Amino acid sequence: MKTNTLVECRGLTKTFPGALALDRVDLTLGRGKIIGLLGPNGSGKTTLIKIMNGLIRPTAGTVTIDGENPGPYTKSQVSYLPDKNYFADCMKVYDLLNIFEDFYEDFDRAKATEMCASLGIRETARLKEMSKGTKEKMQLIMVMSRKAQLYLLDEPIAGVDPAARDYILNTIISNYNEEGTILISTHLISDIEKVLDEVVFLKEGRVIRHEAVEDIRIKEGKSIDEVFRDDFRMVSQRTSQELGDWHYVNSDAGEVRDAGNAGEDNNGTAERGEQ
Amino acid sequence: MVGKLIKVEFKSSFRMLLVVWVALLAMTIIMCLLGSFTGIGQAFVDPYMGAPSAGETIVAVVSWILYIGLFAAVVVLTIAVIILRFYKGLLGDEGYLMHTLPVKEWQLITAKGIVAACAVIGSGIVVCISMMFIMGVGDLSMMLSSIKGMFEAIGETPSLILIGFEGLILMVMGILKSIYQVYAAISIGQLFNRHRILTSLGAYIGITIVLSIIVGAATVIMDMIGANSFLIGWLNSISLITADGISVAAQIGFLAIFLITAVQLVAFHIISERLLTKRLNLL
Amino acid sequence: MEWKINDSLPIWPQIKKQLMFEIIAGRYEKGGPFPTVRELAEDAKVNRNTMQRALAELETDGLVITNRTAGRTVTTDENLIAITREKLAKEKINSLMEEMNAIGFGADDILKLITDKVNISGK
Numbered sequence: 001m002k003t004n005t006l007v008e009c010r011g012l013t014k015t016f017p018g019a020l021a022l023d024r025v026d027l028t029l030g031r032g033k034i035i036g037l038l039g040p041n042g043s044g045k046t047t048l049i050k051i052m053n054g055l056i057r058p059t060a061g062t063v064t065i066d067g068e069n070p071g072p073y074t075k076s077q078v079s080y081l082p083d084k085n086y087f088a089d090c091m092k093v094y095d096l097l098n099i100f101e102d103f104y105e106d107f108d109r110a111k112a113t114e115m116c117a118s119l120g121i122r123e124t125a126r127l128k129e130m131s132k133g134t135k136e137k138m139q140l141i142m143v144m145s146r147k148a149q150l151y152l153l154d155e156p157i158a159g160v161d162p163a164a165r166d167y168i169l170n171t172i173i174s175n176y177n178e179e180g181t182i183l184i185s186t187h188l189i190s191d192i193e194k195v196l197d198e199v200v201f202l203k204e205g206r207v208i209r210h211e212a213v214e215d216i217r218i219k220e221g222k223s224i225d226e227v228f229r230d231d232f233r234m235v236s237q238r239t240s241q242e243l244g245d246w247h248y249v250n251s252d253a254g255e256v257r258d259a260g261n262a263g264e265d266n267n268g269t270a271e272r273g274e275q
Numbered sequence: 276m277v278g279k280l281i282k283v284e285f286k287s288s289f290r291m292l293l294v295v296w297v298a299l300l301a302m303t304i305i306m307c308l309l310g311s312f313t314g315i316g317q318a319f320v321d322p323y324m325g326a327p328s329a330g331e332t333i334v335a336v337v338s339w340i341l342y343i344g345l346f347a348a349v350v351v352l353t354i355a356v357i358i359l360r361f362y363k364g365l366l367g368d369e370g371y372l373m374h375t376l377p378v379k380e381w382q383l384i385t386a387k388g389i390v391a392a393c394a395v396i397g398s399g400i401v402v403c404i405s406m407m408f409i410m411g412v413g414d415l416s417m418m419l420s421s422i423k424g425m426f427e428a429i430g431e432t433p434s435l436i437l438i439g440f441e442g443l444i445l446m447v448m449g450i451l452k453s454i455y456q457v458y459a460a461i462s463i464g465q466l467f468n469r470h471r472i473l474t475s476l477g478a479y480i481g482i483t484i485v486l487s488i489i490v491g492a493a494t495v496i497m498d499m500i501g502a503n504s505f506l507i508g509w510l511n512s513i514s515l516i517t518a519d520g521i522s523v524a525a526q527i528g529f530l531a532i533f534l535i536t537a538v539q540l541v542a543f544h545i546i547s548e549r550l551l552t553k554r555l556n557l558l
Numbered sequence: 559m560e561w562k563i564n565d566s567l568p569i570w571p572q573i574k575k576q577l578m579f580e581i582i583a584g585r586y587e588k589g590g591p592f593p594t595v596r597e598l599a600e601d602a603k604v605n606r607n608t609m610q611r612a613l614a615e616l617e618t619d620g621l622v623i624t625n626r627t628a629g630r631t632v633t634t635d636e637n638l639i640a641i642t643r644e645k646l647a648k649e650k651i652n653s654l655m656e657e658m659n660a661i662g663f664g665a666d667d668i669l670k671l672i673t674d675k676v677n678i679s680g681k
Contacts, residue, residue, distance in 0.1 A: 016468060017468055032607075033607070034605055034607075050557065053374075053375050054374065054375070054555070055370075055371065055374050055375070055555065055557040056555065056556055056557060057553060057554055057555055057556070071379075072377045072378055072379055073377070075375050075376060075377040075378075076377035078375070080371075080375050082371045084368050084371065085368060086368050086369060086370075086371035086372040087369070087372065088287055088364075088369050090287065090290060091286075091287075095286065099283055099372075102279045102282075102283075103276075103279065103376045103377060103378070104376075104377070169603065170600065170603075173599065173600060173603070173605075173606075174596075174600045178606065190565065193565055194563060194565065194569060194602075194603055194604045194605070194608075195603065195604060195605045196605060197605055197607050197608075213569075214568045214569065214570065214608070217565075217566065217567055217568045217569070218568050221566060221567070222566050223564075223565030223566045224565070225565065226566065
């Protein structure tokens with residue numbers, strides 16, 4: 001039975017050696033919405049999305065999607081755009097189409113083929129031969145050609161030129177399943193704030209704001225971009241005592257290391273705000 | 276689902292392997308024709324000419340170097356397929372796709388294992404064929420006569436079919452077990468956030484040590500309680516009682532090896548599956 | 559259509575006003591089809607729920623009518639359009655007056671400036 005709640009996080013916590021990526025996150029997301037997951041680099045956005053996808057297991061707490069823990073069912077309902085290229089380079093476009101068609105019942109091959117054609121991408125083209133930008137678009141096409149309940153888009157517009165940004169945003173808003181929800185993580189807020197219903201502000205692994213954007217505009221008389229800047233201007237300092245505690249807590253994972261390096265070493269996964 | 280995963284896996288694994296397989300076989304044939312292998316080639320290079328000329332020597336040396344290189348490539352690539360297809364395919368960037376497909380972890384592991392086993396068996400067959408040519412079995416009449424001899428032997432002792440079949444099963448199980456040991460080691464290695472290759476290697480060595488400790492301990496304990504001499508005596512007595520005795524003893528031995536391999540296989544699979552299900556940490 | 563949206567203010571009222579303008583300006587044929595929420599949202603690059611809300615407001619005002627069979631159509635009610643037109647004009651004048659007052663122009667000054675402007679444009 002469908003309830004109005006699509007995603008529910010309860011006390012979600014994730015620690016990496018020397019770093020706390022998510023700190024007791026409670027979050028409830030409804031259906032049929034476009035939600036911005038906003039926060040500076042290292043605030044835990046990617047970690048949260050990866051946990052929802054089942055790519056990382058939380059240290060504590062739970063997450064359910066459509067009432068279920070991450071697993072084969074939720075994966076069949078979630079369409080995920082990672083912040084990296086996840087296709088093997090030796091594959092051809094039709095290999096990708098075949099894989100998606102084989103595994104995802106909600107994949108619309110005709111739609112994907114059409115979008116590829118409109119970009120001039122041939123089905124026999126190898127991913128190896130594509131530019132970085134084309135690969136990213138290719139990945140977006142695959143992800144948006146599914147009629148998913150939840151789209152998890154991790155930084156889809158980071159590091160691309162304005163024309164590509166327009167293409168990406170257009171593709172997202174003109175192709176998603178209207179009954180589904182999009183969670184889109186970014187730190188480039190002004191580009192996407194018009195398309196959002198709600199925003200979730202993440203700061204140092206905590207949810208500090210979860211509100212409807214129009215409510216924010218009415219209440220504050222400011223754009224979301226401005227509110228974001230206000231909320232994040234104060235950079236809180238974590239004491240070394242706190243860091244020391246995390247060192248201790250995580251030493252069971254086999255390694256104790258400098259918290260300051262954690263973020264870089266883990267390729268942005270062991271995220272932590274400014275220290 | 277496993278079938279679909281195998282389909283995906285085959286495409287990514289066999290592209291490179293096929294190239295080296297064909298290259299090795301082609302090189303084998305070329306060398307046979309050139310006479311670089313002793314025996315077959317002697318007639319090709321005129322025996323009355325005496326020592327081969329400098330040109331012939333160079334051709335022979337170069338072709339041997341190429342051949343050994345390709346041989347090594349087959350071995351290295353096969354091992355690489357086992358390790359990398361699991362490490363990169365499930366724990367690298369490609370893992371982002373594989374782990375977001377609506378499948379269970381055991382299905383992912385099984386698909387990888389089956390395809391890797393096929394790669395090992397395929398490489399084994401290619402290497403065997405090449406070796407047969409080198410050793411002069413390439414001579415058609417000899418090959419035919421040895422096949423004929425095999426059938427004759429089977430005709431005399433039909434139980435050879437069973438033993439051959441069992442040998443095949445043990446071999447495939449052994450291959451799978453070895454592959455799964457690599458998988459279990461990598462799954463343990465991914466628990467760490469840094470130096471995952473090193474920790475995986477350490478885990479592999481650790482597993483090997485633990486296994487030999489278990490085997491050693493079991494031997495010592497069996498010795499202490501006198502189980503070893505009892506077993507040997509028992510097997511001896513069985514093989515003496517009837518005409519079929521030897522093959523009965525062989526069956527018991529087969530069963531024992533089968534069980535030991537199966538236990539390891541299942542244990543490695545469970546370790547990998549549990550770790551990837553409960554403790555996955557994709558960086 | 560050229561959309562002008564200020565991110566600092568609630569978006570749906572801005573969209574509603576722009577659509578209202580377009581209807582009064584006769585951009586859409588009276589009684590003719592009105593674009594779908596989806597089309598408009600993609601064109602304005604805004605959220606569909608936002609556009610939905612703006613259209614719902616236009617429906618409440620009666621400028622747009624939802625037909626079960628034909629989808630949304632533009633009203634044929636000339637009278638309603640005329641009233642809305644007048645209302646919009648008055649709003650514009652009001653805001654002009656407010657701003658002019660704020661920088662020290664009285665009603666007479668404003669009237670004179672407008673007359674001058676009209677005369678110049680007229681010639």
